[in-house]
Amino acid sequence: MALATVTESAALRERKTGNTQHNFKKYLFLSPEFRRSRRLSSLKRSFFDSTNVRGQYDLVVVGGGIVGMASAREIQLRHRNLKIAVLEKENWLAYHQSGHNSGVIHAGIYYKPGSLKAKLCVEGLHLSYKYFDRKRIPYKKCGKLIVATNELEVERLMDLYKRGLANNVPDMQLVDADRIAEIEPYCQGLKAIWSPQTGIVDWALVTESYANDFRLADGHVYRNFHVKNFKETPTNAEYPVTVLGKSEKAVRTKFVLTCGGLQSDKLARLTGCQKSPTIVPFRGEYLLLVKGKNHMVKGNIYPVPDPRFPFLGVHFTPRMDGSVWIGPNAVLALAREGYKWNHVNPMELMQTLCNRGFLRMASKYIGFGLGEIAKSACIPLQVKEVQKFIPDITEFDVERGPSGVRAQALDDDGNLVDDFVFHFGEGNGSVAKRVLHCRNAPSPGATSSLAIAKMIADKIENEFLKSGK
Numbered sequence: 077m078a079l080a081t082v083t084e085s086a087a088l089r090e091r092k093t094g095n096t097q098h099n100f101k102k103y104l105f106l107s108p109e110f111r112r113s114r115r116l117s118s119l120k121r122s123f124f125d126s127t128n129v130r131g132q133y134d135l136v137v138v139g140g141g142i143v144g145m146a147s148a149r150e151i152q153l154r155h156r157n158l159k160i161a162v163l164e165k166e167n168w169l170a171y172h173q174s175g176h177n178s179g180v181i182h183a184g185i186y187y188k189p190g191s192l193k194a195k196l197c198v199e200g201l202h203l204s205y206k207y208f209d210r211k212r213i214p215y216k217k218c219g220k221l222i223v224a225t226n227e228l229e230v231e232r233l234m235d236l237y238k239r240g241l242a243n244n245v246p247d248m249q250l251v252d253a254d255r256i257a258e259i260e261p262y263c264q265g266l267k268a269i270w271s272p273q274t275g276i277v278d279w280a281l282v283t284e285s286y287a288n289d290f291r292l293a294d295g296h297v298y299r300n301f302h303v304k305n306f307k308e309t310p311t312n313a314e315y316p317v318t319v320l321g322k323s324e325k326a327v328r329t330k331f332v333l334t335c336g337g338l339q340s341d342k343l344a345r346l347t348g349c350q351k352s353p354t355i356v357p358f359r360g361e362y363l364l365l366v367k368g369k370n371h372m373v374k375g376n377i378y379p380v381p382d383p384r385f386p387f388l389g390v391h392f393t394p395r396m397d398g399s400v401w402i403g404p405n406a407v408l409a410l411a412r413e414g415y416k417w418n419h420v421n422p423m424e425l426m427q428t429l430c431n432r433g434f435l436r437m438a439s440k441y442i443g444f445g446l447g448e449i450a451k452s453a454c455i456p457l458q459v460k461e462v463q464k465f466i467p468d469i470t471e472f473d474v475e476r477g478p479s480g481v482r483a484q485a486l487d488d489d490g491n492l493v494d495d496f497v498f499h500f501g502e503g504n505g506s507v508a509k510r511v512l513h514c515r516n517a518p519s520p521g522a523t524s525s526l527a528i529a530k531m532i533a534d535k536i537e538n539e540f541l542k543s544g545k
């Protein structure tokens with residue numbers, strides 16, 4: 077009802093503004109260039125007037141994953157008077173990365189001290205547990221072992237431990253082989269980091285809970301709204317940005333936040349933002365322990381990551397439903413949202429293969445990449461990797477499981493962009509000045525979501541709301 081009223085009054089206001097256009101008629105006797113530009117803008121106006129405008133908002137958030145939903149929720153709860161809408165192209169929230177991940181609540185051990193990831197992950201961990209308790213969202217604090225199985229890994233483990241200390245990871249301990257066996261009776265290793273505060277949760281459920289809070293605070297969520305472009309609203313100075321969707325859907329807004337995950341670079345380019353970082357999709361495939369073997373894994377068991385690669389490595393993760401996932405590996409996805417080998421989008425694949433950054437990265441990591449493809453094709457190869465930790469597991473104890481696609485950000489030189497990245501007000505034109513893009517929110521983005529949301533809300537308050545634009 078409220079939405080209908082806003083739309084109607086906006087239509088009235090626009091009709092009024094439209095009437096004032098008659099004043100311009102006298103200018104038609106001016107130069108042909110001027111007349112042509114007037115004709116174009118009137119065509120543009122009639123296009124905008126014919127679109128299916130769904131409402132007018134103070135802020136539109138593009139992307140109903142965990143980062144977009146957490147941010148919309150935070151801003152709406154801080155400013156109840158603001159009209160905020162979330163636009164999601166799928167029929168469900170958390171349809172991509174936020175609903176296809178390992179489900180781990182990370183404790184912040186891995187990340188470079190001083191980085192956004194280091195700060196926001198630890199903060200996000202504390203905020204998450206408080207939130208889950210308040211909302212009665214089921215989770216398990218089942219802990220995590222990062223296990224070194226040889227001397228080189230022990231050396232790396234010590235560096236990791238120092239990082240964890242620098243990042244204020246709560247309750248982290250170094251443990252020896254006997255303690256590893258106590259915590260995980262089937263696991264073996266020389267030394268490990270034990271993080272009892274690491275946990276598991278269903279991040280899709282958490283996203284839904286953020287969305288419920290948002291809706292209860294009068295936020296609007298539009299699903300099946302695929303944003304195709306952002307344009308200046310020609311006849312409406314109060315809501316100067318028109319967000320255009322498929323099928324001529326549109327909303328008008330004062331400001332925009334994009335949290336597009338795998339599509340984040342495409343959304344940023346729409347407002348003239350710089351090209352870098354570009355997104356290359358990497359599929360992560362999981363194996364499942366067969367039912368009778370789930371007792372072999374109690375908590376998360378991770379390898380010591382190889383610092384040459386961006387991924388944490390294949391790990392064991394218990395799930396909230398009692399199953400145990402092993403993975404993920406990392407193979408190039410043949411579509412941005414390509415969850416299987418046969419899911420190919422020729423246009424997107426071509427874009428990846430022509431991406432200078434990707435070609436440089438591919439030449440650097442060719443051996444690693446081929447190894448991952450081999451493991452994807454051949455289960456025993458993947459099992460061999462995890463037998464380092466749990467030697468009793470055989471290829472008969474696992475079956476193929478689900479997969480997720482990571483949005484891997486790359487710079488122009490093919491370097492993997494590790495930290496969270498946000499671009500604000502970049503690009504030419506008046507629309508660009510009103511947009512904040514979340515360009516890179518990889519793991520531990522879900523764990524960090526409440527902390528990222530606070531940071532984004534602060535930024536939006538300082539740059540948009542206080543500026544009184």
Ligand SMILES: Cc1cc2nc3c(=O)[nH]c(=O)nc-3n(C[C@H](O)[C@H](O)[C@H](O)COP(=O)(O)OP(=O)(O)OC[C@H]3O[C@@H](n4cnc5c(N)ncnc54)[C@H](O)[C@@H]3O)c2cc1C
Pocket residue numbers: 138139140141142143144145163164165166169170171172173174175176177178179180181182301302303304335336337338339343360404479480481482483517518519520521522523524
């Ligand atoms: C395999 C894997 C394992 C992971 N494991 C963990 C973990 O254990 N713990 C952890 O903390 N993190 C983990 N992560 C990272 C975490 O999942 C992400 O950091 C987080 O989900 C990012 O959220 P997002 O909202 O930015 O992106 P997404 O969840 O991808 O959401 C982006 C949304 O934007 C929508 N969208 C895109 N373009 C448009 C458009 N044009 N119009 C409208 N809507 C649009 C998409 O449909 C999508 O719903 C993992 C990620 C992967 C892939």
